Each structure stands twice: as C-alpha cells, then as structure tokens.
Amino acid sequence: MPAPARLALIHTGGTIASRPSPDGRGLTPQSPPELPGLGDVTVTEHQPFNLPSPHVTPAHMLTLARLIGSLAGEADGLVVTHGTDTLEETAFFLHLTLPPELPVVLTGSMRHAEEASWDGPGNLLDAAHVALCPETAGRGPLVVFGGDIFDARTVTKVHTSAVDAFGGYPGPIGRIDRVALGGREEARVRYFARPELRPRYRPAALEARVEILYAYAGWQGEGFSEAAERADGLVIAALGTGNLPPELLPLIAGTGKPVVLATRTHAGPILPVYGYPGGGATLVEAGAIPASFLNAHKARLLLLTLLSLGAERDEVRRVFSEGVF
Ligand SMILES: NC(=O)C[C@H](N)C(=O)O
Structure with a gap:
C-alpha cells in the first residue's frame, strides 16, 4: 500500500477564518477552517499568524515563504488560507521567492462560517486537491478560488463581495471540479498550459521602501x-x-x-x-x-x-x- 499523501495546511487568517466577533463589532479572524474529508491524506496544520489580510505586510509574506520552505521536505502539497484583500500580493511574493517546483496553493473565502453561502470548505477542499495533484508542481504558487486555478502573476481580486471574487487577464490557467460518482467524490484537475521556467529571488530581508x-x-x-x-x-x-x-x-x-x-x-x-x-x-x-x-x-x-x-x-x-x- 502506498504511504498516504502529506498535506501541509497553513492558516494565516482572513474571512475564511472569521466569524462575527462576540463584542458585536463585526467580523474578525478567529479559528481556522476545518478541511472537509479528503480521503487517505496525512494533514499537518500551521498558523504563523492569524490576521485580516489588510494587516498583512511584506514582512509577514517573508515569514510565510520561510515557513513554506522549511515544510517543503515534509509535504507533497501545501495549502495557504489567506484573506482575499491582499491574497494576490502574497501569492505573487511567494511566486518570486519560492522554488517553482513546490506545489503551493492559496485560497480563502468571501463568506464567513456562519453564513448560509459559506464558501470556505469548498475552496479549501479544491485547493487541497490541486496542491496534491502531480501536475501542479513546477507552476509556482497558484490561487484556487471558485474552482478556477490562477497564476500568481495575473490573478487579481475583481469583486468586493461576490463569491467568484478572483479573475484577471488572461484568466485561469486551469480548473478543478469535484464530481460525485458511485457514492464518492472525484476531483478532476485540468491545466490549460504547461509549466515554464522562471527565476527565484532570495531576499534576506525586505528593507527597501x-x-x-x-x-x-x-x-x-x-x-x-x-x-x-x-x-x-x-x-x-x-x-x-x-x-x-x-x-x-x-x-x-x-x-x-x-x-x-x-x-x-x-x-x-x-x-x-x-x-x-x-x-x-x-x-x-x-x-x-x-x-x-x-x-x-x-x-x-x-x-x-x-x-x-x-x-x-x-x-x-x-x-x-x-x-x-
Ligand atoms: N474575504 C476576505 O478574506 C476579506 C477580508 N477583509 C480579508 O482580506 O481578510
């Protein structure tokens, strides 16, 4: 029997970790979302910070890049949950600084866990399937949202409130759909382009302004x-x-x-x-x-x-x- 695949799940906050705060002041990041059933996969969880993404800075991005680098040998796929407001910036920074072979997928949600149309679990499950898909490696960090798979260079938040909040010219580089067959769900990941070579930058610190x-x-x-x-x-x-x-x-x-x-x-x-x-x-x-x-x-x-x-x-x-x- 092959060993189960290993997934590292890194939580950083955002609406996907948010709920209405007990003091009635509005949504705040609280506890990370749970990953719905993935089958025979070993999951490790990490939480370098728990922030609304408007509070994320390049220094947090560097911390995240280092954490991902340190987990690389222990994981077959890595998923980062993140607030959507600056998600594309973190994705692009990781694109610049991580080895492209690492299968890293970022996702988030537009609705919180107490809303009827809570999109967190579906996006998280999609991201996990994409991170563990053998064809993902070599593409650099990707963003998965609403079933679409985006390149970090071109993805952008295109809507402030809709569930399909991400787009960007020239559009997704792939698609994930989950199909229910014979009582079990099968993930179908399809890429529209091949991975390409790209450089990697290794700043020790981000001191420029x-x-x-x-x-x-x-x-x-x-x-x-x-x-x-x-x-x-x-x-x-x-x-x-x-x-x-x-x-x-x-x-x-x-x-x-x-x-x-x-x-x-x-x-x-x-x-x-x-x-x-x-x-x-x-x-x-x-x-x-x-x-x-x-x-x-x-x-x-x-x-x-x-x-x-x-x-x-x-x-x-x-x-x-x-x-x-
Ligand atoms: N949907 C979201 O995650 C938006 C939230 N303000 C954030 O970026 O943390």
Whole structure:
C-alpha cells in the first residue's frame, strides 16, 4: 500500500477564518477552517499568524515563504488560507521567492462560517486537491478560488463581495471540479498550459521602501516629490498604456530613484507609444521603467524585492522589460 499523501495546511487568517466577533463589532479572524474529508491524506496544520489580510505586510509574506520552505521536505502539497484583500500580493511574493517546483496553493473565502453561502470548505477542499495533484508542481504558487486555478502573476481580486471574487487577464490557467460518482467524490484537475521556467529571488530581508502613486485626470504631481524623497523606488498606477499628465514628466526626469510605470486600467501591458509630454514614450525616455502587465501592487513587490537585493536601476529595467518573473 502506498504511504498516504502529506498535506501541509497553513492558516494565516482572513474571512475564511472569521466569524462575527462576540463584542458585536463585526467580523474578525478567529479559528481556522476545518478541511472537509479528503480521503487517505496525512494533514499537518500551521498558523504563523492569524490576521485580516489588510494587516498583512511584506514582512509577514517573508515569514510565510520561510515557513513554506522549511515544510517543503515534509509535504507533497501545501495549502495557504489567506484573506482575499491582499491574497494576490502574497501569492505573487511567494511566486518570486519560492522554488517553482513546490506545489503551493492559496485560497480563502468571501463568506464567513456562519453564513448560509459559506464558501470556505469548498475552496479549501479544491485547493487541497490541486496542491496534491502531480501536475501542479513546477507552476509556482497558484490561487484556487471558485474552482478556477490562477497564476500568481495575473490573478487579481475583481469583486468586493461576490463569491467568484478572483479573475484577471488572461484568466485561469486551469480548473478543478469535484464530481460525485458511485457514492464518492472525484476531483478532476485540468491545466490549460504547461509549466515554464522562471527565476527565484532570495531576499534576506525586505528593507527597501517602495510607494505607489495613483494617477488621475488633472494630477499635477502632488505627493510625488515627498514620496520620491522618502522611498527607494516608486510605482505609478498610470493611465492607459502608461501615460501621465505633462507635469509628471519633469518630476520623473529629475528623480534619481527608480520609477516603475504600471497601469490603473484592469488589463493589458504598458506600451511606450505616445510622444506628447507625459506620454509613455516620453516617460520612458525620462527614465521610467514599464511594468509590463503587472498591476501596481505586484510591481511594487517586485521592485521591493529587487531593491532589497541591491539591484540598480538598469537591472530593475532588465527584469521588468524581459519579464524575468
Ligand atoms: N474575504 C476576505 O478574506 C476579506 C477580508 N477583509 C480579508 O482580506 O481578510
């Protein structure tokens, strides 16, 4: 008889661990969710922290990455339960820093355990099946939500309250469905793409400071100089393909700090095509670095990781432009 598969279940908080608090003030993380029956699997549980995900910081992400690394030899699959608000940031940070061969799956829930439409157990069971699926290794950490399987680079929270809260361009890379057959449930995992090679970054600490600025019609650069003074690097959630009002051009040209251009638009790459003052072509000529298709908060984590590793602006530009992530 083969030994049972080993699953490490890592709880970090979020709605999937939340209930209405006894003082009546609203939902708070309390006890981790229970994994519904998985068959012949040995489960170990870990709880490095128990936080609502708006309280999760890059330092927590690093702690989590280290815990996962330490469990790697003892588990055939790892599942992380996490609040949904910053889940995509933790997933992307783990993507950057863990070996891609590790089958790590993040999930959460949009409803809490006392609601009729509690989606925690289903998502948790799906995540466990995906983590233990032999085809999962090599893809880096994944997000499983509502049966869809997402790549950490492209997944994003697309709805504040719906149960199908995750999406992102160009969509899921796979699907899990549980099918009831002959009195027992069978998990069917299907991937739509093959794993690809990717680098791994190993920051010892995350000491750099990177801030995000959000562009809007009529922005004259308020906050830019203060942020550039405080931070080691900036990310701007810019307009469309990476354009800004004209007042930003001299500010970007005049700063010595790396400035990465992402977009506040929900899908698509940064393309330096416009030549009017503040158009993407002029910003890139002034030194700005296009974030490719990463959203601003993921671009921030990549820039934070690179600067914490001591990368200079040319290296940052190479990583973003060649898509080395
Ligand atoms: N559905 C959730 O998990 C949202 C919650 N505010 C969190 O991110 O912790």
